[in-house]
Amino acid sequence: MSETSLSLRQRIWNPEARLAYVLLLPTVVFLAAFMFYPIIYVFVMSFFRTNKLSALTKFVGVKNFIGQFQDTEFWWAALRSLIWTAIGVSSKFLLGMLIAVLLNVKYRGRKVARMAFIIPWASSVPISALLWKLVYHPDFGLLNRTLSATGIWPNPPGGVGAPIPAFAASMWVDVWIGIPFFALVFLAGMQAIPPELYESAHMDGAGSWRSYFSITLPGLRELILISTLLSAIWTFNDFNVIYILTGAGPASTTNILITSVYIDAFVERRFDWAAVQSVITFVILSIVSVIYARFYFRQENA
Amino acid sequence: MRWQSRSRWIVVPLTLIILLFLLFPFFVMVSTMLKSGKDVYTVPPLWIPTRLMWSNFIDVWVQADLARYFLASLIVGLGATALNTLLSVPAAYAVARLRFPGRKFAMFLLLMIEMFSPVIVIISLFKVVASFHMLDTFGALIILDALFTVAFNTWMMNGYFKTIPKDIEEAALIDGCNRVQTMTQIMLPIAVPGLVTVMIYAFIFAWNEFLFALTMMSSKNKMPLTIALYNYVGQYNTQWQYLTMAAFLALIPVLVLFYVIEKRLVAGLAGGAVKG
Amino acid sequence: MKKSILFRLGVVILLFAPIVVWSAPKATFFWAGYDGLTEDFRASLESAFNAQSTDAQIQIVPVPWDSLQDKLNTAVAGGAPPDISVVGTRWILDYMSTDSVVEVAPYVSKATLDNINPAAMEAKVKGKLMGLPIAAGARILALNASITKEVPRTIEELERYAIRFNRPPQHYGLFMPGKEHTELTDFCYYFYGAGGNYFETLPDGSYGKCTVNSPAGVRALTFMAKLALKDKVVEDNFTTYDRIHGHPLFYAGKIGYVMIGAWVDSAMKQAGATFPVIYADIPSFAGQKQAGLIITDSVAFFKQGQNLQAAGKFVDFFYQKQWKGKFDQLIGFPPVTLDAAKDPFWNTPLYKALNHAALTARPWPLVDGFDTLNHETWVACEKVFQGQATPQEALDAAAAAVDKARGM
Numbered sequence: 001m002s003e004t005s006l007s008l009r010q011r012i013w014n015p016e017a018r019l020a021y022v023l024l025l026p027t028v029v030f031l032a033a034f035m036f037y038p039i040i041y042v043f044v045m046s047f048f049r050t051n052k053l054s055a056l057t058k059f060v061g062v063k064n065f066i067g068q069f070q071d072t073e074f075w076w077a078a079l080r081s082l083i084w085t086a087i088g089v090s091s092k093f094l095l096g097m098l099i100a101v102l103l104n105v106k107y108r109g110r111k112v113a114r115m116a117f118i119i120p121w122a123s124s125v126p127i128s129a130l131l132w133k134l135v136y137h138p139d140f141g142l143l144n145r146t147l148s149a150t151g152i153w154p155n156p157p158g159g160v161g162a163p164i165p166a167f168a169a170s171m172w173v174d175v176w177i178g179i180p181f182f183a184l185v186f187l188a189g190m191q192a193i194p195p196e197l198y199e200s201a202h203m204d205g206a207g208s209w210r211s212y213f214s215i216t217l218p219g220l221r222e223l224i225l226i227s228t229l230l231s232a233i234w235t236f237n238d239f240n241v242i243y244i245l246t247g248a249g250p251a252s253t254t255n256i257l258i259t260s261v262y263i264d265a266f267v268e269r270r271f272d273w274a275a276v277q278s279v280i281t282f283v284i285l286s287i288v289s290v291i292y293a294r295f296y297f298r299q300e301n302a
Numbered sequence: 303m304r305w306q307s308r309s310r311w312i313v314v315p316l317t318l319i320i321l322l323f324l325l326f327p328f329f330v331m332v333s334t335m336l337k338s339g340k341d342v343y344t345v346p347p348l349w350i351p352t353r354l355m356w357s358n359f360i361d362v363w364v365q366a367d368l369a370r371y372f373l374a375s376l377i378v379g380l381g382a383t384a385l386n387t388l389l390s391v392p393a394a395y396a397v398a399r400l401r402f403p404g405r406k407f408a409m410f411l412l413l414m415i416e417m418f419s420p421v422i423v424i425i426s427l428f429k430v431v432a433s434f435h436m437l438d439t440f441g442a443l444i445i446l447d448a449l450f451t452v453a454f455n456t457w458m459m460n461g462y463f464k465t466i467p468k469d470i471e472e473a474a475l476i477d478g479c480n481r482v483q484t485m486t487q488i489m490l491p492i493a494v495p496g497l498v499t500v501m502i503y504a505f506i507f508a509w510n511e512f513l514f515a516l517t518m519m520s521s522k523n524k525m526p527l528t529i530a531l532y533n534y535v536g537q538y539n540t541q542w543q544y545l546t547m548a549a550f551l552a553l554i555p556v557l558v559l560f561y562v563i564e565k566r567l568v569a570g571l572a573g574g575a576v577k578g
Numbered sequence: 579m580k581k582s583i584l585f586r587l588g589v590v591i592l593l594f595a596p597i598v599v600w601s602a603p604k605a606t607f608f609w610a611g612y613d614g615l616t617e618d619f620r621a622s623l624e625s626a627f628n629a630q631s632t633d634a635q636i637q638i639v640p641v642p643w644d645s646l647q648d649k650l651n652t653a654v655a656g657g658a659p660p661d662i663s664v665v666g667t668r669w670i671l672d673y674m675s676t677d678s679v680v681e682v683a684p685y686v687s688k689a690t691l692d693n694i695n696p697a698a699m700e701a702k703v704k705g706k707l708m709g710l711p712i713a714a715g716a717r718i719l720a721l722n723a724s725i726t727k728e729v730p731r732t733i734e735e736l737e738r739y740a741i742r743f744n745r746p747p748q749h750y751g752l753f754m755p756g757k758e759h760t761e762l763t764d765f766c767y768y769f770y771g772a773g774g775n776y777f778e779t780l781p782d783g784s785y786g787k788c789t790v791n792s793p794a795g796v797r798a799l800t801f802m803a804k805l806a807l808k809d810k811v812v813e814d815n816f817t818t819y820d821r822i823h824g825h826p827l828f829y830a831g832k833i834g835y836v837m838i839g840a841w842v843d844s845a846m847k848q849a850g851a852t853f854p855v856i857y858a859d860i861p862s863f864a865g866q867k868q869a870g871l872i873i874t875d876s877v878a879f880f881k882q883g884q885n886l887q888a889a890g891k892f893v894d895f896f897y898q899k900q901w902k903g904k905f906d907q908l909i910g911f912p913p914v915t916l917d918a919a920k921d922p923f924w925n926t927p928l929y930k931a932l933n934h935a936a937l938t939a940r941p942w943p944l945v946d947g948f949d950t951l952n953h954e955t956w957v958a959c960e961k962v963f964q965g966q967a968t969p970q971e972a973l974d975a976a977a978a979a980v981d982k983a984r985g986m
Binding site: 031102115122126127131132142184187192222227275285289297 | 321400
Binding site: 339424428429522525 | 641821830
């Protein structure tokens with residue numbers, strides 16, 4: 001049944017579409033009531049000067065954007081955001097996938113293992129970040145103590161005082177928190193793959209690696225696309241972990257776009273700059289989403 | 303499956319090693335929550351406290367009146383999960399199975415919501431909630447927590463629904479079921495692992511949400527656990543032993559929920575809905 | 579499956595019911611979670627006032643200290659601020675610039691105002707009292723007497739003693755936070771000790787350009803870098819430590835000298851520290867006037883509050899000796915009220931030292947855009963500590979950023 005043979009009016013009023021609109025209505029209503037104004041206001045603020053209460057004062061057109069693009073600190077923050085997101089998402093993906101594969105194998109006590117792997121995700125992000133701050137503490141933290149006492153790393157870095165350790169340390173915490181999510185999504189997805197596929201592959205002589213790559217991965221394709229895209233969006237905007245661990249320091253060397261947004265909005269009280277950075281973030285993430293969509297919808301139409 | 307039982311010998315030890323590595327901070331948490339103030343600030347730090355301060359539990363539970371915070375978090379968590387499920391499952395079904403103009407736009411719109419961090423919209427959200435006279439109500443947190451997870455959950459359920467072959471549904475439709483019935487009685491039972499994931503995500507998000515709770519709530523009786531925990535971060539001194547004890551207690555409901563629901567993660571097409 | 583959906587629907591409906599019920603208006607007070615303050619105290623204060631008052635009711639909202647400024651700013655920007663809130667006095671200028679706060683005098687009784695120690699009235703701006711002092715504390719130098727008993731009279735002497743008593747990794751001579759935290763310390767101690775001023779004062783009395791890059795500022799930052807990087811008398815990896823993660827090193831007995839405040843006594847008790855402590859003024863550079871730092875917090879009244887009169891009545895109730903005195907004893911800060919100060923509780927070496935330091939201490943500059951000053955100066959310090967810039971370069975950048983933000 002080709003869609004283009006019906007007019008738009010006919011497509012809206014056919015029973016299938018009408019049901020779809022009804023099913024979507026509650027979500028749309030809630031989103032419109034609560035999120036419409038805030039999101040529009042972000043766009044509006046980016047074209048105005050704002051006062052300390054985030055009210056608009058003067059229309060300045062694209063001057064805010066030009067000002068941001070002329071600020072080197074902005075480009076550094078954007079670059080760091082991209083690095084942060086790329087490394088973060090790929091690490092979470094790989095480790096999450098590994099754990100999902102391991103947890104998919106049946107053995108006694110698997111239930112306990114499955115419960116255990118969710119712990120990094122089960123606490124609130126600020127609390128997890130604080131806990132890691134204690135773990136990383138050069139004097140009172142057990143990480144350095146254990147590393148040196150067991151001889152694994154006799155002289156570990158003394159905490160998050162320098163730019164690279166600070167960035168790496170916060171990145172690890174972010175990955176740590178995000179692994180269970182990927183593991184859970186993939187684990188759930190693996191349940192939808194019919195076991196018969198594995199059995200017939202095994203009878204054909206395929207080993208575990210081959211069946212993984214030819215059965216599991218393709219079966220998880222949709223979920224992989226969705227989860228990595230959403231994780232990219234969340235990781236890009238992950239504010240708490242960096243800010244609590246490093247305060248975007250030392251000397252702004254771990255400043256990413258989202259911490260810059262916070263500092264501009266709540267410390268410097270320049271809501272216009274924060275809005276501009278949020279809009280630019282939105283554009284970057286939208287471009288990424290559009291690229292993803294091509295992959296995603298390509299398979300749908302096939 | 304025979305090949306599975308052989309791989310157990312690699313899988314179990316490997317899983318153990320990874321979990322040990324991953325759960326290191328959790329062990330630190332358990333170690334710290336039974337320490338006295340002196341043990342917390344000892345150099346070099348100890349894994350086993352010199353004195354096991356079981357009284358920390360009483361201090362935290364009684365003095366901070368933790369039970370009340372637990373109740374508030376439970377209300378918000380369960381409410382947000384329920385609302386989120388009610389919103390995202392039908393939306394996902396529509397997007398997965400029905401053709402209508404604006405389908406791709408709707409999916410993109412959901413994604414768009416996720417791209418704005420709460421940090422930039424919090425003041426406007428406050429104004430919106432205030433205008434609905436919903437400041438300091440559970441409803442406000444329930445709705446906001448549900449809305450911020452509806453995008454992922456809709457996409458996730460959409461992906462899950464798509465893995466279910468269309469012929470199962472078509473068979474049901476031919477048998478006389480309408481669309482809604484196929485959604486609830488045919489698709490959902492098969493999609494239980496996906497549904498479980500979605501509900502866990504919504505619950506964990508709501509249970510651990512801090513910014514909205516901090517901004518919107520004023521009555522102590524309505525403040526969730528995340529605020530109670532943050533009270534131990536003082537202006538000049540952090541009380542780590544109480545913070546970790548309270549954080550440990552806050553973990554328990556999540557783990558219990560997961561334990562109860564974990565069984566459903568194993569359901570699948572083998573659940574018997576596939577007709578020969 | 580259907581039953582559970584109906585059940586869930588029922589739960590959701592039930593949860594929305596409370597929205598319709600709207601409670602009677604109460605005055606709201608954002609209560610900062612000072613270390614040492616108990617939930618018991620807050621709850622009993624709240625119920626005691628509400629019980630004895632017929633026409634005014636208060637809701638005391640407990641807020642973690644770290645999150646107070648964000649929560650308050652969101653509420654103010656969102657148009658629904660509390661009636662009163664604990665604020666850092668330095669925040670008041672910001673609120674005044676957006677006309678968000680009102681004078682205190684119309685709402686509290688004269689008796690309450692007269693009972694306040696005049697020295698604590700930091701929030702008097704152009705003759706108007708814009709915030710009622712609630713806590714005030716000077717900063718002092720604390721010595722671990724089992725490591726050192728020498729009290730330095732100048733900062734140069736402090737350097738010499740720190741070098742003498744520095745024994746890494748057993749213990750270090752001096753503690754210095756190298757990582758940004760909510761306060762501009764320890765830089766401020768050295769800066770005031772060098773006779774520095776954050777801003778130039780214009781003929782009409784207001785603040786002009788930022789002068790953190792004045793010779794005094796450069797001197798202070800150079801000296802700090804010398805202590806940390808050249809003399810190496812501060813804790814290892816000092817750029818990892820902000821104040822809240824670093825001061826416990828002192829409580830653990832690893833530091834000889836630390837610049838600290840009124841909380842040192844209760845913090846040490848909590849950490850089970852047993853070594854003897856000596857308290858003294860934070861010294862200045864040789865030849866400079868003695869000038870420590872004193873910080874006050876205030877209760878501010880917000881213009882858009884709905885029940886300011888009720889809030890005022892609560893403040894009168896709260897500031898009576900039996901409540902305010904207990905409050906002060908819990909948080910450990912010297913009283914700002916005259917009657918509570920007479921309690922023998924305050925007759926200890928720590929409080930004698932605090933009161934002595936308060937005589938010569940200077941407050942933060944009361945200026946619009948203080949948070950920017952705080953942040954930019956910290957960035958400058960961190961740049962120097964990381965070896966990325968010289969003190970003059972870093973402070974010049976900071977001053978420029980502050981001027982840009984203030985439109986100077």
